[in-house]
Amino acid sequence: MTVYFIGAGPGAADLITVRGARLLATCPVCLYAGSLVPRELLESCPPDARLVDTQKLDLDRITAELVDADRAGQDVARLHSGDPSVFSAVAEQMRRLDAAGVPYEMVPGVPAFAAAAAALGRELTVPTVGQTVILTRLARQATAMPDGEDLATLGRSGALLVLHLAVRYADEAVAELLPHYGADCPAAVVAFASRPDEVVLRGTLAGIAEQVRRAGITRTAVIIVGRTLAAAEFRDSHLYSSERARD
Template sequence: MIYFIGAGPGAADLITVKGKELLEKADLVIYAGSLVNPELLKYCKPECTIMNSATMTLEEVIAAMVPAAQAGQLVVRLHTGDPSIYGAHREQIDLLRSYNLDYEVVPGVSSFCAAAACLKAEYTLPNVSQSVIITRMEGRTPVPSHQKIADYAAHKATMVIFLSSGMLEKLQTELVRGGYRNDTPAAIVYKASWPDEMVIRCTVGTLAENAAKYGINKTALITVGGFLGNAYDRSELYNPTFAHGFREADPTKLDVKPEVK
């Protein structure tokens, strides 16, 4: 069996219980060494074979996994965050199908979730943003037509931008071209959940300036939108005057705000 496991955003204790248990049993682990925290490899048994995919091609990864799985070994392909987001696991799965090998995907905590935790923020706020756009800048790898940064910026939804911290001047230009103002709240989250994580709050117009100031050009997420501000509407879910399937409305109750001490 081959397991594609999300390693989580970085911290070794943010892998799922299932992911950790499979690492402990694995005979072969191929991990994304450029992004996965090597502390996770301490869960592996001493006799486990460990390979770093950072220096490998797709063909080399498949050539390592297939014979191990055919021999009855438990194989783990350890991806950063969650494999479904920029994990490039679909192409591996499609090749494995031709060998009639069983595989399973074990989800992980994506770095965009860890970034929100670092920011102590909620991506979806009433009357601010009810959608989250996960995307990246176009670089050496192109993006499809109508899926560029400016296209998405026009929606004014929350944006979480991966794989773009080395292109922030161009990113600023594209965000503004799409409709964001230069003073729109933004944040750079470097290595969310790692020991050296860093959060830099800024604006769309100062993204490049702040990244240069702190020497950040990789391993960072860019978040953009009004969710980083202070204004939002109260959720109706816990509003005493709002009825739903689990609670009757009580218009006599006051909308009391907690006292700040």
């Protein structure tokens, strides 16, 4: 028996990986977050699969479901939105499964920031403009951030920032980043990336919070701030350069 932590992707049902879809079709038990995972994915589960919506379950009850499946010898598809390696809360689940002696595997998925970049039609790393992407979030009502990972500190790098769980606090994020990026720095917000109700906002750091308010976006969105979002004049990558030696 194995618990498979499967990245369900950012929202579009066809953005799950082939491996993830194959496992989903074979597992007799599926735990999923009903508010984030598209219902269409559940149609891939076996007809008699036990489907458990974890939206209103705490960690103890989720762990109990996984341990019970282990005792019954049933594989579990544990669907998480996006990719399980980023802001997925799988670490505490795996820690408890380790303690219970329950085996598990991680199956990567398409992360929200990648779907947002696709919606914007942008490469986030551009030669001579920006080669670093920082994925972070705001604490506020969630778990506190570690020392040194506040926006003021991270903003000093000037790297492209992708903020998760921050759209409700766009004004605060902008205030912390303005001294480091400047009012004219390109910024964007992508909500419900890859879904039919996807919303894309483009602008500058100075005005993006107002756009968020007008659009009424309060959840399931990422804020992206950085010069690569509007980069046009930059040197071609060395990867395809005619000056590069090719054997």
